[in-house]
Amino acid sequence: MPLRWTVGGRSNDEVRGAPSSVVRASGRGGSTRGRWRRRTAGVLAGVALAATALAACGSAGSPSATKPASASPVKGGTAVLALTPGEVPNYIFPFVSGATNTVVNTANLQYLMYRPLYWFGVGNSSVALNTSESLAAPPVYSDGYRTVTIHLRNFRWSDGVSVTSRDVVFWMNLLKANKTDWASYIPGEFPDNVASTVAAGPSTVVLHLIRAYNPEWFTNNELSQIIPIPQQVWDRTSTSGKVGDWDLTTSGARAVYKYLNAESEQLSTYATNPLWQVVDGPWKLKSFNADGHLSFVPNPGYSGAPKARLASFVEVPFTSTAAEFSDLASGHSGISVGYLPLHDLPAQSQLTAAGYRLVRAASYAINFIQINFDNPTVGPLFRQLYVRQALQRVMDQPGQVQAFLHGIGGYPDYGPIPPLPSSPYLSPVQEKNPYPFSITAARQLLTTHGWSVPASGPATCTDPGTGPAQCGAGVRAGQALSFNLLYASGSDYLANELANYQSDAARAGIVLNLKSESFNSVIGAISQCSPHQADCSWQLGTWGIGGAWLFGNDPYPSGEQLFSLGSNTGSWVDPTAERLIQATNFSPGTANMRAYDAYLSVQLPVIFQLCAYSLNEVASNLRGVSFLATGNLTPENWYFVK
Numbered sequence: 001m002p003l004r005w006t007v008g009g010r011s012n013d014e015v016r017g018a019p020s021s022v023v024r025a026s027g028r029g030g031s032t033r034g035r036w037r038r039r040t041a042g043v044l045a046g047v048a049l050a051a052t053a054l055a056a057c058g059s060a061g062s063p064s065a066t067k068p069a070s071a072s073p074v075k076g077g078t079a080v081l082a083l084t085p086g087e088v089p090n091y092i093f094p095f096v097s098g099a100t101n102t103v104v105n106t107a108n109l110q111y112l113m114y115r116p117l118y119w120f121g122v123g124n125s126s127v128a129l130n131t132s133e134s135l136a137a138p139p140v141y142s143d144g145y146r147t148v149t150i151h152l153r154n155f156r157w158s159d160g161v162s163v164t165s166r167d168v169v170f171w172m173n174l175l176k177a178n179k180t181d182w183a184s185y186i187p188g189e190f191p192d193n194v195a196s197t198v199a200a201g202p203s204t205v206v207l208h209l210i211r212a213y214n215p216e217w218f219t220n221n222e223l224s225q226i227i228p229i230p231q232q233v234w235d236r237t238s239t240s241g242k243v244g245d246w247d248l249t250t251s252g253a254r255a256v257y258k259y260l261n262a263e264s265e266q267l268s269t270y271a272t273n274p275l276w277q278v279v280d281g282p283w284k285l286k287s288f289n290a291d292g293h294l295s296f297v298p299n300p301g302y303s304g305a306p307k308a309r310l311a312s313f314v315e316v317p318f319t320s321t322a323a324e325f326s327d328l329a330s331g332h333s334g335i336s337v338g339y340l341p342l343h344d345l346p347a348q349s350q351l352t353a354a355g356y357r358l359v360r361a362a363s364y365a366i367n368f369i370q371i372n373f374d375n376p377t378v379g380p381l382f383r384q385l386y387v388r389q390a391l392q393r394v395m396d397q398p399g400q401v402q403a404f405l406h407g408i409g410g411y412p413d414y415g416p417i418p419p420l421p422s423s424p425y426l427s428p429v430q431e432k433n434p435y436p437f438s439i440t441a442a443r444q445l446l447t448t449h450g451w452s453v454p455a456s457g458p459a460t461c462t463d464p465g466t467g468p469a470q471c472g473a474g475v476r477a478g479q480a481l482s483f484n485l486l487y488a489s490g491s492d493y494l495a496n497e498l499a500n501y502q503s504d505a506a507r508a509g510i511v512l513n514l515k516s517e518s519f520n521s522v523i524g525a526i527s528q529c530s531p532h533q534a535d536c537s538w539q540l541g542t543w544g545i546g547g548a549w550l551f552g553n554d555p556y557p558s559g560e561q562l563f564s565l566g567s568n569t570g571s572w573v574d575p576t577a578e579r580l581i582q583a584t585n586f587s588p589g590t591a592n593m594r595a596y597d598a599y600l601s602v603q604l605p606v607i608f609q610l611c612a613y614s615l616n617e618v619a620s621n622l623r624g625v626s627f628l629a630t631g632n633l634t635p636e637n638w639y640f641v642k
Contacts, residue, residue, distance in 0.1 A: 071641035088292030101183035165199035170231035177253035220556035292317030340615035361627030365547035368606035374529035380474025415601030442508035459509030558584035
């Protein structure tokens with residue numbers, strides 16, 4: 001139904017947090033788990049295949065709409081998880097390429113069986129290092145932060161063999177030899193910044209770095225990438241060949257990777273291939289179907305805690321969000337953990353009546369509209385800070401949350417640090433919102449910089465030049481303030497948000513020409529422009545259906561892959577920002593992160609937009625369920641009650 005916003009007789013523009021245009025809120029909302037992992041070199045390589053990404057950003061304390069009553073825990077039972085339509089695991093080897101770098105592969109398959117060296121997050125309230133669930137004790141830095149010593153805890157593989165330093169060295173050798181096949185590889189970063197990896201004892205690994213690094217950054221964003229793998233089973237070049245030390249040479253490590261990658265492409269053998277039966281995580285794969293039907297059983301040899309109380313954990317696919325909602329609402333679906341599409345928020349009571357409780361959750365991420373600073377036509381406009389400020393001023397995030405996400409489905413994001421969960425990295429500048437919604441302020445930014453703003457239609461530059469009250473370098477006399485905005489289709493709430501943005505921008509003299517295309521098309525169109533590229537036609541773009549950038553594998557959100565020189569898609573260049581980003585990487589302490597956050601929140605390398613929660617429906621008799629802000633699953637914590 002149409003949403004008309006008036007409060008106490010005042011106009012929409014006077015009401016803080018209310019959208020100033022009338023738009024229909026009939027949207028199909030986001031889902032819960034269809035997210036992508038850490039971005040790769042060139043920024044977009046690791047997300048192109050996550051075409052159905054409809055997830056969230058930020059995090060909260062995971063409040064549930066209905067607090068479960070106390071009951072007695074029982075051991076056993078099968079918990080069933082509903083998968084997002086179109087999102088099914090399809091790669092088991094925990095060494096993902098850009099084409100396989102999705103959350104559904106890591107969180108819903110790999111990490112259940114193969115734990116990363118370091119585990120981050122406690123429930124949905126923190127992304128801090130979880131020392132109790134990591135495979136190793138917190139790393140020790142020495143030699144002026146140039147040497148890292150890692151002491152492994154007492155974990156075993158399911159075949160009874162200890163997880164040792166050799167398994168870590170095995171991973172690192174494969175990574176060094178095959179780094180360009182790894183989704184998270186950026187030249188100069190991990191593993192290029194590791195001079196050597198030494199097994200100093202059965203449970204001790206020593207990394208010698210090429211220079212000193214901020215230990216918090218290196219632990220959270222580099223060591224977090226290491227996943228020990230069973231050298232005693234996987235160090236081979238063929239199924240019939242013997243296990244050896246093939247990884248100790250570059251050619252051998254390449255041959256091992258080629259073999260393991262080829263085995264990973266045989267989806268029909270996932271549950272039967274002996275390679276994948278040797279795990280160190282809490283779960284073992286029992287059955288696998290390429291359509292998305294997966295089942296796991298507890299790993300009886302799991303060395304960590306807690307050990308699974310469930311008898312099995314199952315994942316099932318759905319053809320559509322409507323089918324999933326209907327199944328849950330029927331009251332006899334058998335689904336233990338499902339999701340509430342954002343557009344079905346008004347009908348949530350149907351699921352409560354069917355025996356589910358609502359749990360909001362979101363990922364450690366930010367959301368934004370990408371800007372193409374190199375566009376030959378409008379790039380000079382984007383390079384004017386006041387133009388970006390005007391674009392941000394007409395983005396009414398609080399009002400959009402109220403109008404299109406019913407006040408509980410999302411929250412604003414005003415800067416480059418995930419706004420939730422709260423962290424010491426957030427600066428007061430971002431927290432207070434440097435550019436509150438104001439059409440009047442946006443118009444004033446333009447009129448005081450040489451623009452004529454008509455009653456309708458685009459503003460035009462009437463005072464070109466580089467003076468403080470002129471349009472700015474490269475802006476032509478008579479140039480209109482009109483931009484093309486490309487966005488990913490498939491989410492009505494995103495379409496509603498952008499239609500509202502378009503309407504409010506028009507009132508300030510900024511014309512936004514909206515065009516929707518498929519997720520893959522948007523990702524393909526938004527690419528980094530080279531200095532001499534003939535066609536660099538995109539202007540504004542967003543694929544952020546809830547969250548455009550997930551920091552799940554980078555819990556120290558320093559932005560080197562997002563806003564650093566040479567890596568940001570929009571070709572934004574700012575030496576001060578580069579200096580601040582480098583400081584977060586190399587200098588200890590959180591003050592550098594707060595300075596980086598404050599600067600980018602004001603300088604606006606992108607236009608920040610709202611974040612949407614994922615909305616999870618949990619069966620009333622299932623407890624222990626939380627949704628990590630990193631995006632990872634922990635069904636070993638789940639249990640049924642009676």
